[in-house]
Structure formats: C-alpha cells, structure tokens
Amino acid sequence: MSRPNTDFQGRIGTTVADSEPWWPDNDASGNRRPNVVTVVLDDTGWSDFGCYGSEIATPTIDRLAADGLRYTNFHVTPLCSPTRASLLTGRNHHRVGMRFLADTDTGFPNARGRIDADVPTLPRLLREQGYGTYLAGKWHLAPLHEITPAGPFHNWPLGKGFDRFYGFLGGCTDQYAPELFQDNAPIEPPPDEGYHLSADLVNQAIRFVTDHVAFRTEQPFYLQLAFGATHAPFQAPREYVDKYVETFAKGWDQTRADRFDRQVELGLVPPGSELSERAPGVPAWNELDDDRRELFTHLQAAFAGFLEHTDAQLGLFVAALERLGLLDDTVIVVCADNGASREGGAQGAVNVAAAYNGVTRTVATELSELDRLAGPDGPSFYPEGWANAGNTPFQLYKQYVDLGGVRSGLVVHWPRGVTGRGEVRRQFVHVVDLAPTLLELAGTAADLEFDGASIVGTFDDVGAGRDTQYWEMLGHRAIWHRGWKAVTCHEPGAPFGSDKWRLYDTTSDFSECRDLAAREPGVLADLQELWWREAKANDVLPLDDRRLKDLLKFRPPLGIAARRSLRLHAGQSHLPTTSTLCGLDRSMRVRARLTRAADGVVLASGGSYGGYVLYVQDGVLSFEYHFLDWRGRATSAPLPPGEIEVGFDLDRRDDRSARLHLTVAGDPVDVAELPMATTLLSFWGLDVGRDPVSQVSRAYTGPFPMPADVLAEVAIDFLEEHSAGAVADAIQATE
Numbered sequence: 001m002s003r004p005n006t007d008f009q010g011r012i013g014t015t016v017a018d019s020e021p022w023w024p025d026n027d028a029s030g031n032r033r034p035n036v037v038t039v040v041l042d043d044t045g046w047s048d049f050g051c052y053g054s055e056i057a058t059p060t061i062d063r064l065a066a067d068g069l070r071y072t073n074f075h076v077t078p079l080c081s082p083t084r085a086s087l088l089t090g091r092n093h094h095r096v097g098m099r100f101l102a103d104t105d106t107g108f109p110n111a112r113g114r115i116d117a118d119v120p121t122l123p124r125l126l127r128e129q130g131y132g133t134y135l136a137g138k139w140h141l142a143p144l145h146e147i148t149p150a151g152p153f154h155n156w157p158l159g160k161g162f163d164r165f166y167g168f169l170g171g172c173t174d175q176y177a178p179e180l181f182q183d184n185a186p187i188e189p190p191p192d193e194g195y196h197l198s199a200d201l202v203n204q205a206i207r208f209v210t211d212h213v214a215f216r217t218e219q220p221f222y223l224q225l226a227f228g229a230t231h232a233p234f235q236a237p238r239e240y241v242d243k244y245v246e247t248f249a250k251g252w253d254q255t256r257a258d259r260f261d262r263q264v265e266l267g268l269v270p271p272g273s274e275l276s277e278r279a280p281g282v283p284a285w286n287e288l289d290d291d292r293r294e295l296f297t298h299l300q301a302a303f304a305g306f307l308e309h310t311d312a313q314l315g316l317f318v319a320a321l322e323r324l325g326l327l328d329d330t331v332i333v334v335c336a337d338n339g340a341s342r343e344g345g346a347q348g349a350v351n352v353a354a355a356y357n358g359v360t361r362t363v364a365t366e367l368s369e370l371d372r373l374a375g376p377d378g379p380s381f382y383p384e385g386w387a388n389a390g391n392t393p394f395q396l397y398k399q400y401v402d403l404g405g406v407r408s409g410l411v412v413h414w415p416r417g418v419t420g421r422g423e424v425r426r427q428f429v430h431v432v433d434l435a436p437t438l439l440e441l442a443g444t445a446a447d448l449e450f451d452g453a454s455i456v457g458t459f460d461d462v463g464a465g466r467d468t469q470y471w472e473m474l475g476h477r478a479i480w481h482r483g484w485k486a487v488t489c490h491e492p493g494a495p496f497g498s499d500k501w502r503l504y505d506t507t508s509d510f511s512e513c514r515d516l517a518a519r520e521p522g523v524l525a526d527l528q529e530l531w532w533r534e535a536k537a538n539d540v541l542p543l544d545d546r547r548l549k550d551l552l553k554f555r556p557p558l559g560i561a562a563r564r565s566l567r568l569h570a571g572q573s574h575l576p577t578t579s580t581l582c583g584l585d586r587s588m589r590v591r592a593r594l595t596r597a598a599d600g601v602v603l604a605s606g607g608s609y610g611g612y613v614l615y616v617q618d619g620v621l622s623f624e625y626h627f628l629d630w631r632g633r634a635t636s637a638p639l640p641p642g643e644i645e646v647g648f649d650l651d652r653r654d655d656r657s658a659r660l661h662l663t664v665a666g667d668p669v670d671v672a673e674l675p676m677a678t679t680l681l682s683f684w685g686l687d688v689g690r691d692p693v694s695q696v697s698r699a700y701t702g703p704f705p706m707p708a709d710v711l712a713e714v715a716i717d718f719l720e721e722h723s724a725g726a727v728a729d730a731i732q733a734t735e
Contacts (some may be wrong), residue, residue, distance in 0.1 A: 004413040031190045034414060035224045036126070036438050037321075038087065038225030042080060042172075042231035043398060043407075045340035045390025048307060052409045053262040053392065055247050055255070056304045060315035061334055061411060064421045067493065068413035069459065070512075072268050074429045075480075076338055078398055078405035078473045080171060081140050082115075083091040083337040083431055084226075088121045088141075088160070090450035092538045099544070100473065102170070103144050104289045106551060113143035114155040120448070121631045122435045124161030126222045128268050129442050134208040137167040137226030138381040144170070144580065145562070149573030153184045162224075162707075167205040172682035173197070173228055174265075175235035177694035179576045187572045188692055196237070197228055212365040213324055220442070225317065229310040230303060232344065233352045233379025233683070240305030241298075241374045248300045251285030251293065252389040253278065259392040264458045267424055269393060274513040276395045279388040279404075281346070291363045292347075295370075299348045299382040302374040302388075329413065331441060333434065334411040339404045340390030342397040344381035352381045353610045356627055357678045361628075376694065377609045379683070393511040401471040401478040401487055405513055417441070418459050427458050427465040428480065451538070470534040475545030479531040483507040486527035492545045501528060553690040564718050568603075570689040570711040582685040584612060584625075584650060584658065584677035587719040591663075593712040595621065597639035600689065600706030602646065603714055606681035607694030610637060614648065615691075615705070617699060621646050623662050625674055627681065634662040634670035652677050652720075688714055 010022030050058040051065040076083040081102040082093035089096050096119045099111035106112075115121065123133035135157045142155040147169050157165035173179050175197040180187050183438040191193055198293050202409070205225050212221045248255065256275060263269040285293065321327040349355040350369045373377030387397050394403035410429065412418060432452030440454040457463025462602050471478040475490035477499070485506050488499040503524045504518040535541055544551070566581065575582060582605045592602045597619050614623045621636040639646070645665055652658040658677035661668040684694055689711045692703040 011290075015053075019663050033129075033220045033442050034417065035220045035326060036131075036442070037330055037332045037432070038224045038438075039332065039334040040084070040137070040188075040224065040226040040646065041088070041229060041310070041334075041336045041418065042227060042337065044230050044307065044336035045387065045392070046394060046403075046407050046409055047259045047263065047392040048230070048287055048340070048390050049409050049411075051266075051411070052268060053259040053266060055258070056244070057308045058311040060318055064318070064332060064334060064413040065411045067415065068411060069420065069423055069425050070268070071410035071412070071425045071427070071429055071458075072429075072647045073426050074335065074408055074410035075406050075469065076335070076408045076431045076487060078338050078400055078472065078476070080138075080337040081230075082473075084141055085115050086431045086452075087434055088123070089115060089119050090122070090432050090439075090448075090452045091119065092432060092451045094472070094539045097449065098141070099540075100548070101171070102140050102142055102552060104551065105143055105145075106544070108542060110541075111544070114146075115141060115370065117154070122438065123222055123224075123447070125439060125444060126442055127161055127163065129444055130219045131442065132208075132212045132216055132219060132221040133162045133164075134205070134212075134221065134223045135165045135167060136205040136208065136223065138171075138228055139165070139167060139169045140171050142169055144578045147576055147578040149186050149575070151184065156181075156184060156209065163731045164208055166208075167226065168695060170320060170576065171486075172231045174233060174234070174376075174379060174607070174694070175228060177682075177684050178228070179574070179578075179685060181681065183655045186576065188574070194237070196235070196309070196311045199316075201225065201227060202317045205317055208531040209320065210324065213326065222438075225314075227310050227313075230307050232341070233382040234299075234302040234306045234381060235374050235376075235379055236302070236309040237306040237388075238305075238374065238445050238689055240309045241301050242305075244301035244304040245297055248304065249293075249297050251288075251297075252282070252300075252385040253285045255389045256392045259389070263393065268509050270533070270594070272508075273510040275393045275515050278513050279342075279384070279396060282385045282388050285385070295363055295366050296348065296383055298370055298373055298387065299344075299350070299380055299384045300578065302378075302380045303382050305374060329416055330414070331417065331438065332411075332413040333438075334409070334413075335431070336408040338398045339363060339394070339407065340387035342384035342387045342399075344383050344387070346383055348381050348383035348386075349608055350378050350380050352379050353680065353682060355381060356680050357627075358678070359628070359676070365629075382699065387706065395512065399473060399476075400489065401473055401476045402489070405473075406471060406478075412459070414459075417425070420459070420461060423461070425458050425461060425462060427455070428467050428469070429455055429458070429465060432469075433466070439572060468530065468534065470531055470538065470540070472535065472540050472543075472661070474548060474551075475543060477531060478619075479527050479534065480506070481527060481530055484523055484527060485512060486531065487512075490545055491543070492547050492550075493543075496543060503527070508618055566716040568688045568714040568716065570708045571708065575686040577680065577683060577685040580679075581683065581716075582606070583679040583681055584652065584674070585679040586652045587652045587658075589647070589717045589719060590614065590649075590714065591645055591666075592714045594644050594646060595710050595712060596642060597644060598707050598710040599704075600710070601687070601691045601700075601704050602711060603686070603688060604691035604696055605686040606696050607683075607684040608682075608696070610678070610681040611680065611684070611696035613691055613696040614646070615697065615700065615704065616646075619661065621669075622697075623648050623660060623672065625660070626674065626696055627676060627678055630675055632672045632674055634660060634672040636662060636669040638662050639664065650674075650677065
C-alpha cells in the first residue's frame with residue numbers, strides 16, 4: 001500500500017536526482033504564545049488561601065494574586081473528577097461521561113467514569129498547536145477497573161493528550177508512600193530521606209519545563225500541576241504543623257468570624273453581606289469538652305501545615321520559571337476542584353485508616369497518638385466543623401451544590417497579559433470557561449464546541465461572562481441565571497417533585513443567606529423550568545439520587561475488580577489499591593510455590609500503619625497483620641528443604657473479624673484471629689516477592705526481596721464475592 005502524501009509539498013520523481021525534498025516550516029509562531037500552567041488543589045475551601053482571608057500562610061499564591069487577579073465568583077462542580085473533566089474539555093461534566101466520580105461506570109452515558117473518547121481535551125488541542133503537554137500530580141479520570149500495570153491505557157493521561165505524566169491515578173494517596181505512575185507504568189517513589197509527594201511533583205514539574213525549554217525552544221508548553229493536597233490524608237513535615245496549634249485554638253466559630261471580617265476588609269465580600277450560619281450538625285466550639293477542643297485544634301493544624309507546605313513547593317516551581325526567564329510569558333491559573341470536605345465526620349482522625357473503615361476510636365486514643373500527627377504513620381483528617389470554616393462564608397461542603405461545595409478561589413497571573421495587578425474580578429465564571437480561555441490565548445480556532453466561554457475579556461475587567469450555569473450532584477440541583485440562583489438539597493428516595501427549592505439574588509446576597517423563594521415564586525418557577533431545559537441539553541438525565549455509597553457499591557462486571565482469582569509472579573509490577581483487590585474484605589485462599597525455603601517476602605499488602613505480609617525469615621514462614629493498634633502473627637516450624645507450597649486461608653465472618661490459618665504443604669500449621677479484616681489497609685497496594693516502600697512488619701528492613709528463582713507463583717483465590725458495601729464504604733470515605 002502506498003503512503004498518502006497529501007501534506008507533502010515537494011516533488012517525487014523516479015530518483016532523488018529528479019525529486020525535490022520538502023520539510024514543514026519550523027513552528028516559530030509559538031514564541032509569542034504564552035506558556036500555560038494550571039495549578040489544581042484538592043478539597044481546599046474558598047477561604048483557605050491567605051489572599052482569601054485565611055490565617056494560613058500561602059505567600060506564593062498570595063504573591064501571584066498580588067501581581068495578578070483574584071476572582072470572587074468562580075465556580076466548580078462539587079466533586080473532583082467532574083471538575084477535572086470540565087477543566088480539560090470546556091464542557092459540562094454530564095455531557096462528557098463524568099457525572100460524579102471516575103471510580104465506577106453506572107451503565108449510563110453520563111456516568112461512565114471517563115471522558116468520552118470523541119471529546120477533544122485541552123492538552124490534545126494545545127499539542128496540535130505545537131505545545132508540549134505535561135501533567136504532574138492527580139488524574140482521577142480513569143475507571144478503577146482500568147488501573148492495572150497493564151492498562152488499558154486509553155483513559156490515562158497520555159491517552160488524553162499529555163506528552164508526559166508523573167503522578168497518581170486515583171482520588172487520593174499517601175504523601176510519604178504514594179502509588180506513583182510515570183507515563184503508563186507504575187513506579188516506586190524515590191527513597192530520599194524526608195520524601196514528600198508535593199515536593200516530588202514540583203521537582204518533576206520543574207524537570208518537565210526545563211527539558212522542554214532546553215530542547216523545544218521555539219514552542220510553548222502546557223503543564224497541569226495537580227497536588228494531592230489538601231485532600232486527606234493530611235501529611236506534612238511537623239515544623240509546618242506545630243506552628244498552627246496556637247493559631248487555631250480559638251476554634252472554628254471564631255475562625256469563621258475572623259475570616260469573614262478579613263474578606264470584607266480585603267474587598268472580596270461586598271459590604272452588607274452575611275456570614276452563613278454554622279452548618280447543621282456542627283456543634284458550637286465552646287460546647288465541646290477540653291479533650292475534643294485539643295484534638296480538633298491539632299487536626300486543623302495538620303491541614304494548615306499541609307497547605308502551607310504545598311504553597312512552599314509551588315513557590316519553588318514559580319522560582320524555577322523566574323530563573324528560566326519564563327514567568328512573564330506564562331499564564332498561571334490556581335484553583336481548587338471543589339469546596340472543603342466534611343468526610344472526616346464529627347471527630348476526624350489522627351489516622352484516617354480508622355475513619356475509612358468505619359472505626360470510631362475514643363478521643364483519648366486519638367490524643368495518645370498526636371505524636372504521629374501528619375507523619376508517615378499519622379495520615380490525618382479534620383472534623384467537619386473545620387471544613388465548614390474552610391468554606392467561609394458559604395453554606396455546606398463538597399458533594400453539595402450550595403456555594404460551600406462549588407465556589408472556589410481563582411487566581412490568574414500573567415505579567416505580559418494582565419495589567420490590573422492585585423485587582424479583584426466579580427464576573428460569574430465556571431470551570432468550563434477555563435479551556436476556551438486558555439485556547440484563545442494559544443491562538444486556536446474559535447469554532448470549537450464548548451459549554452463555557454473565554455474570560456479573556458475579564459482580564460481588563462470588560463468581559464461580562466455567561467448568562468446561565470446549572471449544577472447537579474447526587475440529586476442535589478442548582479441553577480444560576482443572570483444573578484438569580486435556585487438551589488435544592490435532595491433527600492435520596494424522595495420524589496424530585498417534592499424537593500424544596502431556595503432562591504437567592506446573588507447580586508445583593510453574596511453568601512446566599514437570604515431565601516427569597518416565598519417572595520418571588522415566579523422567578524423561582526422560571527429557574528426551575530430553565531434547570532430542566534439545561535438538564536436535557538447536557539445529558540443530566542436520568543436523574544440518579546442514589547447515595548454516593550450506593551453508586552460506588554455498584555461495581556460493573558468489568559476489568560480486574562471483577563476477578564475471582566489472581567495468578568501473580570515475582571518481578572511483576574505493583575498492584576495499586578484502586579484495584580480493590582488488596583484488602584482482606586472477603587474469604588480467600590493464598591498459595592505460593594517456592595523452589596526452596598529462602599528468606600524474603602512472598603506477598604505484602606499495605607504499609608506501616610496497616611497491612612498484611614507473608615514472608616520467610618531464618619527458614620520460618622510467618623504471616624503478620626497490622627491495623628491501627630492491633631498486630632497479629634502466625635508462624636510455622638522451620639520449613640523442610642526442597643520445593644514447598646506455603647500460604648494461608650482466611651475465613652472472614654459477618655462481623656468483619658476473621659480467622660486465618662497459616663499453611664505449609666496445604667496443611668494448617670498455626671492460627672491467627674483478626675479482630676477486623678479490612679478493605680482499605682492503607683494507601684499502598686500489593687506487591688509480590690518484596691515489601692518495597694512502607695513496610696508492614698518490623699521484623700525486617702525493606703524491601704526484603706525473595707530471590708527471583710525461589711518464588712515461582714502466588715495464587716490468590718477469592719472464595720466469595722466482594723463485600724460491595726465494604727468497598728463502597730472505603731471509596732466513599734476517601735471522597
């Protein structure tokens with residue numbers, strides 16, 4: 001078959017002598033097109049940046065705001081995956097297949113857990129314009145059943161238009177022992193002393209940019225820097241955390257009042273606005289006992305230290321741009337994917353493994369572990385009262401379509417293109433507007449299909465923004481139209497027609513505190529009708545009011561999550577927690593064939609604050625299990641010489657406890673009682689023949705590899721279906 005030469009502008013004769021070569025013009029047009037950097041934080045409230053009224057030190061973001069623009073009327077969706085999908089497509093999330101989270105496919109076109117294949121993405125469109133495209137950080141736009149060492153990769157970052165990727169694929173990860181991927185392959189984090197994911201992501205981002213400007217001098221770049229911060233688990237060096245204990249001893253009520261006053265003083269909140277009432281279910285700070293106040297203060301300090309540490313890493317990246325002479329010609333956009341999260345519940349936790357497995361520990365137990373706070377063994381989360389403070393002055397949280405869930409800070413910094421340094425912009429903006437904005441700056445064609453519209457005009461404060469935007473999440477609904485906003489919180493199982501809608505005039509009621517539904521029934525009726533029109537136009541239907549847990553419980557019969565057995569081999573890649581196959585949430589049989597009794601790890605899942613491991617040491621087979629404060633162990637007699645089969649049988653009971661039989665040559669040799677066999681042991685998944693990053697057992701130093709010629713195969717057979725509720729609980733807790 002001959003090669004088509006439709007783009008060839010030379011001449012092809014019989015020989016080179018009578019032919020004329022031709023090369024495309026070198027793309028030098030990019031030397032005046034800006035570089036683009038989108039910085040996305042996770043679960044960060046509108047008031048958490050210093051330049052939006054916070055006590056938390058964020059000097060890098062504050063500097064970008066002081067030299068650029070702050071938007072006070074910028075909106076996202078109430079969950080991370082939908083916001084990220086809209087950011088990368090300029091389209092409403094239902095319309096591209098990302099109704100809620102990437103974790104599962106519900107079987108309907110609006111909730112496939114990935115961006116539809118025919119939708120062009122921002123990195124792909126920019127790459128077609130000659131941009132280098134890079135992602136450092138969180139993805140969370142591929143269904144869980146596709147996240148394996150062998151893919152499929154079409155919904156991973158490189159399949160969606162990025163040239164390079166370094167980060168993590170799920171919704172969250174451990175900051176000290178993250179499950180990392182580079183391009184399309186799992187990798188282990190560097191064994192550096194004091195390693196932290198935020199610093200690593202920035203180092204990789206700097207490397208991407210440095211390589212780009214060294215070798216693609218004439219072309220611009222697009223980089224998305226998507227931190228794991230400030231999604232739980234909260235983890236940061238202790239010196240960042242301890243400084244905030246005294247700051248937040250005043251409690252969440254005073255924090256909300258102080259932030260609101262600063263927001264008014266900074267001109268972010270119009271005079272005459274109101275601070276919303278404390279969220280339902282959150283107690284007054286002065287009604288808490290001393291122990292709870294102490295615990296909750298430390299948990300908020302962990303969050304604050306996490307955010308300041310992230311800002312410090314971002315500062316290193318900005319300094320690198322400056323050092324490379326790129327800062328003036330780089331558009332930097334900073335935002336969060338949704339509002340602050342209440343998933344820490346009423347109490348929060350020093351170790352989220354407890355909360356993520358439905359375990360409520362006493363306040364005294366939590367206080368006894370404060371020395372671990374925010375460290376490798378103290379992956380923490382704050383109680384919902386602090387999330388309420390993070391969303392000051394708005395109502396509710398992440399997952400809700402009230403402002404606490406969908407209003408985010410937005411900072412735009414571009415010295416060459418923004419002249420109004422330090423100014424505030426009040427135009428209505430939504431995350432779907434960012435892609436068309438950035439593509440306009442890159443000089444792309446204006447006839448691309450978007451639900452959003454460019455906000456380049458607002459850089460000079462002349463753009464008016466769009467007229468209409470809807471929201472829907474888990475049955476909660478809202479719509480904004482020319483300053484009016486209608487919103488409702490839906491109770492699962494109730495008829496949608498019985499929902500009570502509220503109405504706000506956002507031109508005079510910035511924080512949406514004054515419900516005008518009774519006074520303006522005609523306006524409300526018009527907005528409700530408009531919501532249904534927008535819903536039909538954007539593939540919101542069918543409405544689905546199942547709780548997040550119930551949606552996550554619905555596991556499609558697809559991919560690795562549906563497997564009832566695994567055959568694993570020495571030297572294979574790490575199996576991430578997103579596979580949902582790394583816990584002990586169901587009865588199982590594990591058998592490993594060893595050519596001889598050599599020391600090393602056979603199978604390890606989890607890490608230093610939760611996991612299990614099967615290993616041989618000094619010729620003795622051992623199984624260890626660690627979860628929170630409980631450690632259990634079963635051991636054998638010295639193994640016989642020659643080829644041998646070792647393993648264990650786990651019988652999980654309905655009360656989540658389990659009995660484990662350690663086996664040699666198929667026969668039980670010891671028994672261990674596990675008080676709780678859990679789904680999410682930690683944020684580190686499963687390894688064969690080694691325990692590489694965060695060791696489960698204290699008996700050896702990692703990775704303690706089993707010689708490759710010894711471990712022939714590990715067979716895992718699950719003797720019952722997944723406990724769908726347990727899996728859903730674990731995923732929901734992290735979201």
